Amino acid sequence: MAEPAVNYDEVSTDVLVIGAGGAGMRGAIAAAQAGCRVQVVCKSLLGKAHTVMAEGGMAAALANVAKPDSWKTHFSDTMKGGKLLNNWRMAEIHAKEAPERVQELERWGAIFDRNAKGLIHQRSFGGHTYPRLAHIGDRTGLELIRSLQDKLVHSPGVDVHMEVTVTRLLVRDGRVCGALAYRRQDGGLVVYRAGAVLLASGGLGKIYRVTSNSWESTGDGTALAYHAGAILQDCEMVQFHPTGMIWPPGVRGLLVTEGVRGEGGLLRNSQGERFMEKYDPERMELSTRDVVARSINQEVLEGRGTPHGGAFLDISHKPADFIKSKLPSMWEQFHELADVDITKEPMEVAPTIHYAMSGVRVEPATGASNLAGLFAAGEVACGLHGANRLGGNSLSDLLVFGKRAGDAAAAFAQAGHKAVSWESGQLSEAIAYTLRPLTGEDGENPYQVHAELQDALTRHAPIIREEKGLRVGLGKVKELQERAARVAVASGGGRHFNPGWHASLDVQSMVDNAEALFVSAIERRESRGAHTRSDYPEPDEELGKVNFVVEKDGRELKLDAIAKEPIPDELMEVINSKWNTDYTRED
Amino acid sequence: MAVRSEVAEPVDDVPLHLREAEATGRSVTLKVWRGDPTGGELVSYEVPAQEGMVILDAVLWIQAHVDADLAVRWNCKAAKCGSCSAEINGFPRLMCKSRLDSFQGDITVTPMHTFPVIRDLVTDVSWNYEVNKQIPPFSPSEEDLKDPEPWRMQQEDVQRLTEFRKCIECFLCQDVCHVLRNHEQKDQYYGPRFMIRTATLEMHPKDSLDRRPMLKHKAGLGMCNITKCCYEVCPEHINITDNAIIPLKERVADEYFDPVRWAARKLTGDKRGRRPVRGMEDAPDQR
Numbered sequence: 001m002a003e004p005a006v007n008y009d010e011v012s013t014d015v016l017v018i019g020a021g022g023a024g025m026r027g028a029i030a031a032a033q034a035g036c037r038v039q040v041v042c043k044s045l046l047g048k049a050h051t052v053m054a055e056g057g058m059a060a061a062l063a064n065v066a067k068p069d070s071w072k073t074h075f076s077d078t079m080k081g082g083k084l085l086n087n088w089r090m091a092e093i094h095a096k097e098a099p100e101r102v103q104e105l106e107r108w109g110a111i112f113d114r115n116a117k118g119l120i121h122q123r124s125f126g127g128h129t130y131p132r133l134a135h136i137g138d139r140t141g142l143e144l145i146r147s148l149q150d151k152l153v154h155s156p157g158v159d160v161h162m163e164v165t166v167t168r169l170l171v172r173d174g175r176v177c178g179a180l181a182y183r184r185q186d187g188g189l190v191v192y193r194a195g196a197v198l199l200a201s202g203g204l205g206k207i208y209r210v211t212s213n214s215w216e217s218t219g220d221g222t223a224l225a226y227h228a229g230a231i232l233q234d235c236e237m238v239q240f241h242p243t244g245m246i247w248p249p250g251v252r253g254l255l256v257t258e259g260v261r262g263e264g265g266l267l268r269n270s271q272g273e274r275f276m277e278k279y280d281p282e283r284m285e286l287s288t289r290d291v292v293a294r295s296i297n298q299e300v301l302e303g304r305g306t307p308h309g310g311a312f313l314d315i316s317h318k319p320a321d322f323i324k325s326k327l328p329s330m331w332e333q334f335h336e337l338a339d340v341d342i343t344k345e346p347m348e349v350a351p352t353i354h355y356a357m358s359g360v361r362v363e364p365a366t367g368a369s370n371l372a373g374l375f376a377a378g379e380v381a382c383g384l385h386g387a388n389r390l391g392g393n394s395l396s397d398l399l400v401f402g403k404r405a406g407d408a409a410a411a412f413a414q415a416g417h418k419a420v421s422w423e424s425g426q427l428s429e430a431i432a433y434t435l436r437p438l439t440g441e442d443g444e445n446p447y448q449v450h451a452e453l454q455d456a457l458t459r460h461a462p463i464i465r466e467e468k469g470l471r472v473g474l475g476k477v478k479e480l481q482e483r484a485a486r487v488a489v490a491s492g493g494g495r496h497f498n499p500g501w502h503a504s505l506d507v508q509s510m511v512d513n514a515e516a517l518f519v520s521a522i523e524r525r526e527s528r529g530a531h532t533r534s535d536y537p538e539p540d541e542e543l544g545k546v547n548f549v550v551e552k553d554g555r556e557l558k559l560d561a562i563a564k565e566p567i568p569d570e571l572m573e574v575i576n577s578k579w580n581t582d583y584t585r586e587d
Numbered sequence: 588m589a590v591r592s593e594v595a596e597p598v599d600d601v602p603l604h605l606r607e608a609e610a611t612g613r614s615v616t617l618k619v620w621r622g623d624p625t626g627g628e629l630v631s632y633e634v635p636a637q638e639g640m641v642i643l644d645a646v647l648w649i650q651a652h653v654d655a656d657l658a659v660r661w662n663c664k665a666a667k668c669g670s671c672s673a674e675i676n677g678f679p680r681l682m683c684k685s686r687l688d689s690f691q692g693d694i695t696v697t698p699m700h701t702f703p704v705i706r707d708l709v710t711d712v713s714w715n716y717e718v719n720k721q722i723p724p725f726s727p728s729e730e731d732l733k734d735p736e737p738w739r740m741q742q743e744d745v746q747r748l749t750e751f752r753k754c755i756e757c758f759l760c761q762d763v764c765h766v767l768r769n770h771e772q773k774d775q776y777y778g779p780r781f782m783i784r785t786a787t788l789e790m791h792p793k794d795s796l797d798r799r800p801m802l803k804h805k806a807g808l809g810m811c812n813i814t815k816c817c818y819e820v821c822p823e824h825i826n827i828t829d830n831a832i833i834p835l836k837e838r839v840a841d842e843y844f845d846p847v848r849w850a851a852r853k854l855t856g857d858k859r860g861r862r863p864v865r866g867m868e869d870a871p872d873q874r
Contacts (some may be wrong), residue, residue, distance in 0.1 A: 045660070045754055046716065048668040062737075103737055104785065109725030109791070111745050111752055118739030136749060143752060153716075154724045162713075185705055214663040248639020254665050330752075333666070336684060337639065447651035496623070497706040500655030529653025 006431050008189035013039040014407075014413040016194035018166050018221065021049035022141075023378025023399030023405070024200030025148040030406030031198070032155040033454075036413055039192060040152070041164040041181055042215050043201075047149045050202050050214045051398065055257035055329065057123055057133030057160060057420035058399070059392030062096035064119040065587060066130035068580045071095040073129050076575045078393060081127040081288050082357075082386020082573075083529040084544060085234065088567045089364035090384040092274040094393070094400050101399035102134050110147035112136050115587055124262045125391045127288040128580050133392040138257050138327045144395055153424030164190060166220070167505055169197065169228040169374070170422035170432035176228055176374040177420050180430040184502065187495020189431065193421075195413030196373045198405055199225060199360065203379040204238075204513045206506075208353035209454035212244055218506040221380035225360045226512060230369045231551045231563075233382040233514075234366035236521035236531045237357035239389055240463050242292035245354025247308045251337045253352040256313065256330060258391040260347075263326050265315040265494030267296070268346070271306035275311070290388040290530045293351040297463045300350070316343055352462060355394065357385040357530065358517070361549055367405030373412060377405035379570025387529025405430075436488075438495065443488025446503040453480050453510055457517070466522055466535045474518035481511045512557075519559050520548045611864070615687055617645050619657065621707050629695065630654075635838035636687055642696060643671050643682035646708070658707035666822055669757030672699055673708050679759040679820045699762040712758050718777050719806070728795040744792045750830060751787040753823040756780065760827060766810045772837040776807035779817035779827045786831035799842050802835055812838075813838055 015031040017024045020042035031038045042049065063069040075095035079086055089417035106112060106120065112134050113121040124131040136143045152158060163184040170178035170191075178193045201221030205213025222232055222233025243256040261267070267285050269275045279295040287295075296311045306312055315323055320343035324331050327342070334340040334347060359382035360369050367375040378398045385393060437443065484507050489500035526540035527533050546561040567575070613638045618629040632653060634645045643661055650657045661671040664683045671682040674697045676690065687694070702710035702722075731738065760779035768773050785802060788794050802808040815828045825831075842848060 044662055044668075045712070046671065048662050050663070052755070053663050053665060053667050064737075107727065107732065109788075111748050111791075113749075114740055114742040114745060118741050121742075136752065139667070142755065145598075150719075150724050153720050162716075167685065185711075214665075214668065215661055249637055250639040250641055250644050286594045329667070334667075337641075337686070353818055377702065445651075445655070447655065451651075489655050491653075491655045493654075497658040497709050499650055499658060503655070556805050576776060 003047065003214050006189065006435070008191050008431070010191045010193065011039060012193040013037050014195045015039075015198060015409045016041070016192045016196070017019065017198045017200060017406075018179065019049070019200035019202060019377060019378070019380070020046055020160065021051035021200060021202055022144050022148060022395060023402035024049075024198070025152045025400030026399050027198045027200055027377055027406030027409065028158055029148065029151055031410040032157045033338060034407060034410035034414070036157065036410045038156060038158045039161060041161045041192070041370070042408050043163065043165050043220070045162050046153075046160050047145055049145060050217055051395075052142045052145050053212065053214060053255060053257065054144070054395055055138045056125060056259040056262060057135030057140045058098070058102060058144065058395035059125065059128060059132045059390065059391050060102040060134060060396050061095060061130075061132060062099050062102065062120060062122060064117075064132065065122040065585055066114055066132070066583055067586070068583050069130040072574045074098070074132065075571070076579075077128050078384070078390055079386070079575050081388050081389060081390040082388065082565070083565075085237075085528060086386030087364050087383035087545070088565070090401070090457055092571065093364060094384055095402070097400045097459075098396035099131060101396065101403065105144065105147055105399065108147050108151045110143050112143075117586060121587065123259060124259065124286060125258055126286045126292065127285070127390040128392065129581070131585065132263070135259070137325070138259050138329050140395060144398070147188060147261065156586065161190070165502065165505070166224060167434045169224050170430065171228050171371070172420055172422050174229065175372040175417075175420070177422055179583060180427065180434060182434060183496050184493070186547070187501075189434065195417050196375065196409040197398050198379050198409045199374065199376040200378045200402065200405075201380050203356040204510065205353045205356070207453060207510045207514050207517070209458045209459050210244065210253040211353040212253055214243055218510050220506070220509045221376070222359055223509035223512045223518070225369060225371075225374065225376065226516070226550070226552055228371060228374065229551050229552060230371050230374060231361040233358065233361040233549045234387075234520070235358040235516035235546050235550055236548065237387055237529065238353060238517065239289055239292040239355040239357060239530050240351040240355035242289055242296055242351050243313055243349035244332075244336065245346050246310045246350045246420060248338060254333065254337075254355070255352065256347060257327070257348050257479075258289070258506070259327060260313055260315055263315065264318055265313050266317075268312045268314060269299045269418060270306055271304055273304075275299050275304070283449060288388055289391065290532075293463055294532060296349070296351060306348045308348055308350075310348050312346040313349045314346035316345060335404045346570055347482060354381065355389055355516055357387065358382055358391055366408035367401055373417060375405040375409045375412075377401040378429065381405075394424060434505065437501055438489060440486060440488025443485045443486045443490070445490060446487040446500065446507045449480055449483050449487055450503065450507045450510065453477070454508070454515055456480065457514060461521055464532050464534050466533060467525075469520060470518055470522045473516070474522065477511060477514045477518055481515065484508045484511045515557055516550045519550060519557060523548050523559060523561075559562075615645065615695040617649070618693055618695045619646065619649070619708070622704065623658065623706050625810075627704070627707075640687045641683055642675055642685045642687065642694065645687060646682060646696065658705070658709045660709045667755060669755030669822075670761065672757045672759050673697065674699060674762075679762045680760070681757055681822045681847055684822055699758070699760045699765075701768045702758070709835065714773060715756070715758055715761060715780065718781050719784065722777075722781060722785055722788070723796055723798065723801070725791065725794055726796045727793045731793050731795075736792060737772060740792050747830070748787050748790055749782045750825055753825055754780065754783050755823060757822060759820045759822065763816045763820045765814065765816065772807075776810035779811070779832070781806065781834060782808065782811070782832045783825065783827055786835055789835065799839050803839050808832070808835055808839060
């Protein structure tokens with residue numbers, strides 16, 4: 001097929017980084033430090049990525065507040081939190097390298113709250129044996145983004161292309177060698193030729209109706225990788241954060257940081273009972289997210305929910321000054337949006353979709369996917385968190401694996417893998433796909449398809465799942481996939497900053513992610529971490545030994561089970577160790 | 588003024604911005620500026636109101652139901668990313684943090700005035716990113732960089748920076764600043780956002796650069812005449828003028844206008860041993 005008669009700009013580079021959240025920026029900095037030319041493309045303006053919404057902190061065994069902490073305890077907590085579905089090698093690397101990455105960020109200008117000795121202070125969080133989260137108030141994600149952003153824009157060899165969205169990866173003989181993208185500002189198309197591509201595009205929360213995720217989290221990265229031939233893993237594993245706002249309706253799903261509980265917040269039902277006593281008497285409010293989310297769900301189901309169907313989260317027993325200094329954005333958020341003064345009254349909270357443990361299957365040490373030249377890091381990659389992510393582990397994940405994947409992508413690009421040309425016809429197909437929603441006259445409304453997709457996920461893949469519902473959901477998603485292929489911008493509007501066009505492409509990524517989720521969720525006939533089945537309420541030892549993976553087979557999605565590499569004995573011992581909890585905190 | 592009004596079929600159980608009015612039963616008239624660099628006009632939309640609804644919800648409702656191509660920039664809808672800046676009834680605000688029920692009568696939504704329009708409510712804010720690149724980044728001393736031990740800083744020393752680090756770069760302060768807005772002196776003043784940025788660096792206990800020459804000349808600190816409009820519009824309530832700009836002005840004044848220091852500087856160089864930013868010592872220059 002001849003190349004199409006559509007104008008596009010062409011950019012050649014050593015490393016193309018897709019996404020400018022924590023992982024993308026850290027990866028870009030690593031690749032630039034290795035001497036590569038780096039192009040970073042991001043869907044939004046620089047510094048707006050979903051990472052800014054992370055609140056509580058980044059987990060790293062610095063042992064500043066709890067002397068007995070070490071990588072071993074962090075590793076053990078991460079594996080137990082993930083119900084051993086994690087890739088143990090990633091969990092080990094993460095626990096060992098997180099402290100170094102946090103210290104490095106500080107040396108790049110990040111500011112953290114301090115303890116009395118002047119060291120980085122660390123707060124307690126669910127599932128972490130020791131206070132472990134380096135933080136600044138309740139806006140640690142913003143601090144991470146701003147620090148990396150300033151480092152990035154002053155790194156030689158890096159160009160940032162803001163408000164540019166990638167719609168297809170381009171491949172030659174199983175090697176990813178480029179990408180097609182559009183610029184929001186003028187609708188122009190850009191073709192990137194790259195020695196290596198680092199995918200760091202975040203998660204997919206927008207497939208659900210009630211979510212803490214921002215507009216961008218539409219599963220683009222997993223969809224791009226899938227269509228290029230990459231393997232996705234653990235697609236059934238999405239995390240419900242136990243505490244999202246529920247009232248008023250306009251803020252439903254908005255995150256209430258786990259830091260509230262970390263700083264001493266208590267959960268109560270409508271009868272005033274601290275119900276976590278029933279579900280996890282040892283860890284109470286600081287149990288893992290899967291457990292707390294299910295507990296709140298259960299209280300509501302049994303008729304002990306709050307007026308708007310959630311639980312009360314109360315920190316008002318702490319001094320007002322303490323609350324305003326430790327949780328400033330929470331105070332502001334409730335004060336401005338819900339007319340609630342959290343220093344005086346409880347918050348009303350309910351579970352909200354928060355994080356995808358699922359993603360591109362990668363080599364643990366390098367973030368390499370099964371496709372040569374394609375690397376992934378951060379939320380779009382899979383493995384570190386297993387069946388349930390611990391709070392605070394995502395920010396350190398971004399730094400640890402962002403750097404490693406950036407290093408590996410740079411090494412790949414420098415190992416003689418010069419930019420090559422994609423297979424003939426690919427670019428024309430990609431361009432046709434990208435521009436099609438602008439030409440459909442009587443197509444589907446993308447916003448309507450999106451709303452119905454969110455409805456299907458919310459109803460049929462909720463906290464507690466069962467086979468019948470999952471099959472109904474899968475049926476709906478297949479129908480929505482067909483409709484998504486016909487979406488069009490009804491009001492026209494051309495290519496110049498046209499959100500209807502952008503939404504038309506986003507929704508096509510989302511339906512493919514949803515299919516992978518339903519297919520995998522049906523197959524995991526057990527309850528493990530975030531994936532809870534009412535028809536299979538217990539974990540199944542055999543299923544704990546496999547990861548479900550999907551890949552594109554012709555035009556169909558194919559599901560497989562891949563046996564997990566067994567955890568070495570010495571690490572199993574670490575996981576099962578008893579930890580010394582008799583120590584004096586150094587706050 | 589063009590008027591368009593349309594109510595779509597009710598959809599069961601869909602997100603707020605796609606749903607019909609719940610509970611309130613009333614609707615609100617939003618007049619949204621629509622256009623491009625060649626010109627535009629206010630277009631009226633009737634939007635069903637819901638309890639707790641914010642302006643951004645209303646704009647997204649219009650997108651989903653009436654005009655899919657209404658251009659708006661937004662990300663988090665949680666006042667954390669600073670993307671959805673606009674002017675509501677002429678006042679610079681985040682759309683996600685402005686509740687419908689805090690306004691009476693028709694509500695006018697227009698793009699930020701200080702930056703060139705791209706389309707509808709979206710403006711070209713790239714100038715801010717260019718300015719940011721010109722501010723020399725965080726630069727610890729060689730000694731601190733080589734120190735193998737974790738850095739120690741006291742909470743009280745980082746505390747005052749935490750206020751500045753809350754900045755979400757919504758650029759509303761840049762939008763309202765009369766130097767940039769009315770006098771279009773973008774070539775003479777970096778604007779309040781970048782005074783905050785510079786203050787963070789200057790007051791960082793581990794930073795070793797001296798950015799006062801930059802502040803005095805290239806960054807145009809003297810252009811600010813302390814009207815505090817920036818503080819009024821800041822969604823993070825950062826006291827930009829009192830806590831950043833005035834202390835910076837004092838530092839610059841100390842350095843340049845104190846005769847004793849001036850003489851000392853001539854004789855011995857900078858007493859504090861900080862490194863002045865190269866290329867920024869000269870008289871005002873053009874960017």
